[in-house]
Amino acid sequence: MNQSNSTEEKLAILEKRLNQTIQSRKQLEDEYQHDWTHFSNMLTQLSYACGGLDQNLDNALTKLRGLLQRNSGMELLKPVMTESEAHIQSVANQVQRNLKDAHEVTFATLNWLLKQPNLSKSARSELQRIIELSQSQHVSIMHYMPLMITLLNYCQRLGSDIVSAPEQQSQAHQKIVLKLITQLEFNGSTEQQLNLIARKLKGKLDNTELLSVLVNLLETIIHGVSLERQSAQNFLLEISQTLGVVQGTLNQSVNERGHYESENSSLNEQLQSNVDRLNASVQSAQHLETLKQEVASHLCQLNETLKEKLALEEHERQHFERTTAKLNSKLTHFEQQVHHYKQKLAEQKFKSLQDSLTKLPNRAALEERMRVEEQRFKRTKEPVSIAVLDIDFFKRINDNFGHSAGDKTLQVIASMLRKAVNESDFVCRYGGEEFVVLFPNTPIADAQARLEKACERIRNIPFKFRSEDIRITVSVGIAELQQVNQSLTSLFETADNALYEAKKTGRNKIVLASAVSN
Template sequence: MASSQAITRLLQQLLKRSYRQNQAIDKYQFKFLKKLQSASTAEDEIQLFDEYSQQLENTPYTIEEKLSEGKLVARQSQVQLRQIESLSEAVKNKIGEMQNAPEPYTIAEHHSSLSALIKIYQHAVIELNKSCSPSEVDTKADISFINDELQLLILELDVGQDFVKKLEKVRIDISNDPDPFQLPQYCLQIINIIIDSTREERRTSRHFLYTLNDSLTQFYLNFAQTLKLSEEDFEKQKETNKLIQEGADKLQENSQHQTLEELQSSISDYVSNVKAAMALQEEQQEEKFRTKFQSMVRQIKELQNETQSYQKTLKQQNKQLHIDFLTKIPNRAAWSERLKTEVTRYKRYKTPLNLAVIDIDNFKSINDRFGHLAGDKVLNVIAQTLQKSIRNADYIARYGGEEFALLLPEISPTQTELALNKLRDRIKSIPFQFKQEHLSITISVGFSAFTPSDESDDAFERADTALYQAKRQGKDQVLQLTKNEKKVER
């Protein structure tokens, strides 16, 4: 008993430290602890532990993925901040300290690191506001920046298929409307669409659960009724057997006073009556069970069809969540999952794995000169060209904005460079035309090969740095950065 109390106290402390990681688990663990404290036998405790283990197995664990993604975003933010030339040395030094600091391990350390980064952003905003007077603010540039960010946000939103066209209409309206006072109205429209999509998804899920519950309830009632009928038939069988036994006793009693002919006649009548009674009972039972069985089979099939339909809907929704709305290729969420899989395979089988980051050169000037719809067309055409030009084993995704990420497994860095240069030449040869003007659009590419000690973000950071070098050295080129090469300060 003492050991059970000690285990309970230990569990309370452990569960307290895992609090606020999953709302469903948090609600469940209170019930679990309450049941555990009131458990009277070791078997009850084991059953509770098994139930809790099953609950944990059915709950996705996404903390590692989120922390890794947050760490990568934080690093990119630090690099982007250091590119702002007008920032003071004090702010730049703080950014440098963050970049040189040990990587956070615990969730608290991650939170502290992000808080420090937010404070640096606050200082940067204050300095930038002080460094420019109202007369120097380029209102047009501000509006263009907000429009760009808002449109990118729309493209990254995951909503139901019925609401995609509504979002696309809002996005087109934003790109064609220079009035800054309309931006809040557009934001409100986007929020309403997101809310409506969420409500529709929730309504669909609730409807399925209600239907499933009704089907299961009806199935249970029919099964209970079948059991009841079986009991009734059993009682009738007992009555029939009793009548048969009484007939046999009477036949035995009368046989002592009957002649042989009378006894034969009595036995014949008795056998005929028994056969008739058994045939009638068997026919009634068969008809009842046939009817009930057919009903139960029909309900099981209906339940199975409903479940399969809902599973199909869930698969379609999951697929939509991993496809970029504009380019129709995998998005950043899908990239994170595939990257994790490929890194695991690389570490297990030791086969080569290369990671490339691709960026469209001078993309902002295309939006500025020809409009955002032209920019969307460029993104779409380049994404589809890249998708069709890679091997089946390769994997490409839209990482954000005009940037793409590409995995190239099972080839050497030399082969990777050749393949990436072919992609670059193919993109360069696409004949774009906007407003009677012919354009040749280029891409810059940075890549790096994984090493055994690498984590996924290490290789990505090297590839991103190589991309920056390619941009700085004139664009329209492919550059590699190995683990031992010195990183260029941005």
């Protein structure tokens, strides 16, 4: 009887150990699932960070996100990850090809300028220095290539006019280049250098001085874009390396997981076999002494098998913890990098749509808003009006009191204009001394009333330059969108024609225009 109780106690202990093993296994699986979910979320965030670089890459990353969201196995994830890596390499190659094309155009244009007979010695020296710089530092970022080519082509057109161009033509060239500079999006020292160049272009320059400034501008762009290229390439490289590390670690984990499952399954079978033999011995036992010996033998085998199973699980747990720590460290670092680039992109996007002087939306922002309002008009048929404003005799302020006075004037009028219209109205600086106001859901009569109030406020601003009181006025042209097949671009031209009529007939007035269909 005592022997039977002892056997039952041992069986109870064995059952308890089995339950503990099952609970330990479940805890390990829960931890594995939690960490896998974390890795999947991080990979999804990384894929979003790469969005917009290339359509094929976007498609591959979309498939990768879908598989991660469905908790797909490595047999499905591996080919998509391989495809993503291939597209990342393709994007890098495309950057290099665009770099090569832009570099060739730059080099050819600069060589052409060097061959012009009327170049000054200093300008020729500067051009030669730019060529040497172009040979050692290739410019890359595709976003800047069209603008660089435009500037270089402009320099080529300017070259034929170096000696004979009149002063008015030179000033027109300066305004063109100033508008181009406003489209550049740089930070740090490059941005400061561009601001210095912009200030020089606001002054009076002869053609030789203008060419020297343009050469300096090209050098600044080359240097700035080179820095941007290096930053973007480093980011792409980190993405590729991180995906490679993650894929390699996951592959290793899957392989070791399969090995573990195989060994664990074998041990489970041994445990089951030992239990079956123990049960068989209990059922078939005829003598207590024989049963005691057989049970002791079976328990010993069970104990050894359990020790092997626990050791296997402990090894698996330690390996998983090491793998988790390694990936966590890598992904945490890269998450910080992704956050940094997201912030940088957001800042660049904001700057690209804002006029740096007046802090109003710029021409690019206006074009985006016009597309939105045009689509809304087609859906709702609600009236849309647009006004073009121009500061009267603004050139006199620059000529008589300096460009700093002109800049201050633009800032004050921009602020007053923004306050005078409704909050829903869109006010932007179009360029130079021109402003544009877009009036959503507003007929032309209401837009006129708001602008009359704005013009009155502007007339009453007490401008004072060098102890001299100045009254500043604006001329305005307004038009209303009336036909579904009409675009806001054509409506803008109509309002601009009305502005021209206001300036031609005496300034300081508002002229209404009928919308002209395309």
